[in-house]
Amino acid sequence: MKVKTLLLGAAASFALAPAAMAERGSDGHVNIIYWQAPSIMNPYLSGGTKDIEASSLVIEPLARYDETGALVPWLAESIPTVNNGGVSEDLTTITWKLKEGLKWSDGTALTANDAKFTADYCMHPEGGCASASFFEGVESVEAIDDLTLKITFDSPKPNPYNVLVGAQSPIIQAAQFADCLGAKAPECTDANFNPIGTGPFVVDEFKPNDVISLSANPNYRDPAKPAFATMTFKGGGDAVSAARAVFETGEMDYAWNLQLAPDVIANMEEGGMGKAIVGFGPLVERLEMNLTDPSPDLPADVRSTRKAPHPFLSDMDVRKALSMAIDRELLVEVGYGQAGKVTCDLVPAPDNYAAKNDYCVGQDIEGANALLDEAGWVDSDGDGIRDKDGVKLSILYQTSTNAVRQDFQALIKQWWGEIGVETELRNLDASVFFGGDPGSPDTFQKFYADVEMYANTFAGTDPQQYLAAYRCGNEPKPESQWQGENINRFCNEEYDALLDEFAQTGDIEKRGEIAIELNNMLTKDSYTIVPLVHRGRVSGQSNTLGGHALNVWDSELWDAADWYRIEE
């Protein structure tokens, strides 16, 4: 028995040996391709995912979300909670403890002062910080001692884990950025391109909008990591060529965000050099119903604003019928394959906040027809299109230019045709559609259409801000330069009251219940938002790259320190 245990122990230690014996820089070079090229290595000056993720290789936050959406301590010793005393009983302060012995890549020590400086940097009134929303409600940030950081909020924060948590708000070095506060921030080119960090890699050369050369950080806290000595981070091209580079030619080890039709990806995977990996965050492809009238005959300050209700989409039966006519299983099959799931929810993840509705599963053309008949929408003039009181069910349906979205448009147009609804399709260049230019009539905020389709998601794991977008008054309108997140112009007093309650609630289970209720008010009970597909994020990973778990809650490169080369 004893011998057997010993033998087993020996065998186990042999099996573990390669991992234990791995040393920094032993696995050579790794290539990453992002088909959108990073233009800066400072996430505080750019909201672009590409910039945030590239900089996450170098600079790190106090805590991160792991691949399951759970918060894990990163530069901090542990996650402060009310139970361990890190968060005060009244939810107004949070106290972080830093790990001991952390060093910047230049060899100096990381202190709580750097964290305090980072907060000052982003909260500077002249700064124009891209992550400013993460620091909302922060009253003060103090460094109690070298390793202790105390953040005080101006009101109770049920979710205090926004400040200096996640890829959007990492800690930067006070010494390096000392002269870059406020309006001077964008002028510090050297610091913005070559930040000194605590992460596994340091920047050797940064070519904006092209390529970044990195090498292993000699002062990284784990002496055995990262396994790669150097890294090339290539930017630019398009999703198709990025996918080819990983799956077919093997030039690249990792490709980010490959939104391609499932048959296209499956076909490329036959190249045998890599595989597609999928992770599900809260990203939902949805139809947004315009509750206001987008008619071009209306004056500019009335069109698509709450002053003019929509002639037929303000009728809930119409919205419901439009949703019932859609075959979501088919949409998933055509557009996303394994990277999509049918969903009826606005918040499909994380688990605690997901309503898991199934009211929209299965197409019901007959039911939709019956519903419209009952509501008085009948084809009275025999042109094949339902009408009521001279108003025709004729829809302008817009989205961004993307092969999968155009396929969806064609399918949905056909189904709506079957229930007597006429549809005109329109697709707009993504940079215009999502550009937010208040002068353009074609932005998704202006919503000069009846129905529009796009995908949206929220950062982190808490949907409070995301659901608060649908507060009455938060809609894009001329007075707000067409900025605002309440795209549907949804307005419901009960909803707003529940939102207020949500913001006061700290208990995680209770929060889940409220979030589900809010979700249902927008979807199941009102069909204001018609969810279609819960979309996963697809990335490409080489067969020889190991140690990676696709993370949709934080930077995709969050575990770059653990990456290693699988020997063939």
Added chain:
Amino acid sequence: MTDEIQAIEALQDNAPLKPHRSHSAEVWLQFRQHKGALIGGAFIIFITLFVLIGPWIWQVDPGKLDIRAKDYRPIYTAIWDSEARVSWAHPLGSDQLGRDGLANMIYGGRTSMAVGWAAMLLALFLGASVGVLAGYFKRLDGPLMRATDLFLSLPILPLMLVAVTLFRQPLRTMFDSPEAGMFILIVGVIGITSWMHTARIVRGDILALKEREFVLAARSAGTRSRGIIMRHLLPNVISPIVVSATFGLATAIITESSLSFLGVGFPSDFPTWGKMLADAVPRMTEYPERVMLPGIAISLTVLAVNFLGDGLRDALDLRIRGR
């Protein structure tokens, strides 16, 4: 007496050496010599009939989705691949949503040809007019050529995007259908932004021609400017005009497809050759025919117009006739 009559008859030319031929017959004779032009002309007639009469013969709705019948290969694939998924119901295959390939080729060709021809004719008319006027009338030369420079210096694609943004909605309401409004807009925008090269070439030729002896002779005989332009100058610049026309047709078809690609052209479910091509690119390796068929159709049409233009130039040019 009889001798006298015989003598007079002998003076008569009762058997002409060569039958008299009209101008158009001359042109036709010369045109027939050019084999390429004949084939090109025949192809253009064929493709025009294909897109005009096609829908009566092949009565399939190009927009109809039939997801069960998706991804059929063209029928000819069966020749080398007996396991290919083919069906006589879709002789040119079907796309990823089960839309019939042949019907899309027919309807797409209709739009592409109509846009191409209309925009080309508009550009040709504008370019030739500006070129002739600027070349012939000295006082118009400066302003017209500066206007040409101005148009040349405009970035065309952004200009089109602005025009589409501004005029899409009014035109759509005016014609009560997104397609008709869009057609006018696209033809107008392409026509207005692509006449400049024709104008410059024509002006250059006119400048040289108007100093030639036959023009001077016509002028000294009292011919008015209008007569000189129509009878003496225009027929002599027909060859550069025809050459730019052939380029114009090709550019118009391709510009239309890039507009559709950017999402400012026709609605996404309205087929055109250019858009079929752009849509098929991601699946190019798997279903090459979806790129090849519209691509070949565009290329052949452009090539045919080129040959036709070449033949027409030879036939219309008096200097090389009969050689």
